[in-house]
Amino acid sequence: MPDTLSRTFSALADPTRRALLARLRAGEATVTQLAEPFLGQMTLPGVTKHLKVLETAGMVTKTRDAQWRPCTLNVEPLKDAAAWMEEYRVHMEASLDRLGDYLSMLTRANSNSPTQISMNADIPVERTTTITPDTTDADTV
Amino acid sequence: MPDTLSRTFSALADPTRRALLARLRAGEATVTQLAEPFLGQMTLPGVTKHLKVLETAGMVTKTRDAQWRPCTLNVEPLKDAAAWMEEYRVHMEASLDRLGDYLSMLTRANSNSPTQISMNADIPVERTTTITPDTTDADTV
DNA sequence: TACGTAATATACCGACAAGCTAATTAACCC
DNA sequence: GGGTTAATTAGCTTGTCGGTATATTACGTA
Numbered sequence: 001m002p003d004t005l006s007r008t009f010s011a012l013a014d015p016t017r018r019a020l021l022a023r024l025r026a027g028e029a030t031v032t033q034l035a036e037p038f039l040g041q042m043t044l045p046g047v048t049k050h051l052k053v054l055e056t057a058g059m060v061t062k063t064r065d066a067q068w069r070p071c072t073l074n075v076e077p078l079k080d081a082a083a084w085m086e087e088y089r090v091h092m093e094a095s096l097d098r099l100g101d102y103l104s105m106l107t108r109a110n111s112n113s114p115t116q117i118s119m120n121a122d123i124p125v126e127r128t129t130t131i132t133p134d135t136t137d138a139d140t141v
Numbered sequence: 142m143p144d145t146l147s148r149t150f151s152a153l154a155d156p157t158r159r160a161l162l163a164r165l166r167a168g169e170a171t172v173t174q175l176a177e178p179f180l181g182q183m184t185l186p187g188v189t190k191h192l193k194v195l196e197t198a199g200m201v202t203k204t205r206d207a208q209w210r211p212c213t214l215n216v217e218p219l220k221d222a223a224a225w226m227e228e229y230r231v232h233m234e235a236s237l238d239r240l241g242d243y244l245s246m247l248t249r250a251n252s253n254s255p256t257q258i259s260m261n262a263d264i265p266v267e268r269t270t271t272i273t274p275d276t277t278d279a280d281t282v
Numbered sequence: 283t284a285c286g287t288a289a290t291a292t293a294c295c296g297a298c299a300a301g302c303t304a305a306t307t308a309a310c311c312c
Numbered sequence: 313g314g315g316t317t318a319a320t321t322a323g324c325t326t327g328t329c330g331g332t333a334t335a336t337t338a339c340g341t342a
Binding site: 003005007008009010012013014015018021022025073074075076078081082084085088089091092095 | 148153215222232236
Binding site for chain 3: 014042043045046049050053066067068
């Protein structure tokens, strides 16, 4: 039983799980709905396992509706992770390479983030993204 | 060989490694200097291994000075992680529980973070930290 | 040259993570 | 009750991780 932060980061360290979270950003979904994009490359129990990891990490809550288990996103643990990362904010801004200024500009241009950088670049979610640096943000979501 | 983001998160999913990064925020340090706070609970090769993980994740750069290997912090991968997390910013702000408003207040009150929430609560770093925000950056690099 | 120190390499271990298949539970509908 | 669908559990294999102990490389110095 590791600490909360470790469990959070550990849960995020898998592209499938990140894609699941990304999908849940669009609203609640059942397990099969969540699994659907992966079923070519992974079985349903596999997805269930990943969901379990996210669930014990506190980022996904499963309710029950008859035989379905609608899952919802819970960002509470992400707040801790973001708070941890906040400590490094000044360092990131200091090193003004690649993403640096972009990110700081983006975070400083508060709230209504039309961002969507690379939600799940490595996952067979049909929407192909591709970062396209020219589209400063917009599109996608 | 997982993707970059997974490797980054995976590297962060360990309190020892997070403590190492935290220590490096104060400036470059050799391996033994970095290991010193842990030597009661872990051997030197153990720390070297953790450093290796951080190194292959691109968050630590080892240079060499005679038989010493001064390590420096490299926040580049953290930018990607922060960018990923940025997507969930709006969700975090929407759920205004515990940390929510505090964090958003904090990020909105840009840069000079006198923050220091819980850098390494679970690790025997004798320097009771607090990073002294006066050294806005300077030194180190 | 020999010695002490800094750091890594190698080999080994137990534990856990990720994936599968097959079987099982749970709820609905006829 | 019988059949169907949703989802989980169980058991297994494979691979990686965290840690140790020991040996080795590299350097500075007496």
